[in-house]
Amino acid sequence: MTPNLRARVIATESALALLALLREKYGPLMFFQTGSSCDNNSPLCYVLDVLSIESSDVYLGNLDGTPYYVENEHFDSCVGKQLIIDAVTGSGAKDSLDCGTGMRFFTRSRLILDD
Numbered sequence: 001m002t003p004n005l006r007a008r009v010i011a012t013e014s015a016l017a018l019l020a021l022l023r024e025k026y027g028p029l030m031f032f033q034t035g036s037s038c039d040n041n042s043p044l045c046y047v048l049d050v051l052s053i054e055s056s057d058v059y060l061g062n063l064d065g066t067p068y069y070v071e072n073e074h075f076d077s078c079v080g081k082q083l084i085i086d087a088v089t090g091s092g093a094k095d096s097l098d099c100g101t102g103m104r105f106f107t108r109s110r111l112i113l114d115d
Helices: 013-026 072-078
Strands: 009-011 029-033 044-047 058-063 066-070 081-089 103-111
Touching: 009 013, 009 058, 013 029, 013 044, 013 058, 013 081, 013 103
Parallel strands: 009 081, 029 066
Antiparallel strands: 029 044, 058 066, 081 103
């Protein structure tokens, strides 16, 4: 992974591989990040448009064409950070498409660096 230090959300090779596997099985996908922190959290992966995105939710970017949203009430914990989406061994959330794969998406973050 060559980091784009200005992008608000990026993915590791492991996350991109899991994303490709799920996309092959389910079609176009989307991510939705909930929870009180953008660190050490598991974003939820859904079939695109199965979840209604509120006008107040925040679009951070996309991972290989997959849109990534953060719940508005938790966006403040993400300000000034770059989210790094990884895939690690474990069980995803019950309603997330990574559940049952033996892997789960996992979020880390770092400060966004200025030029």
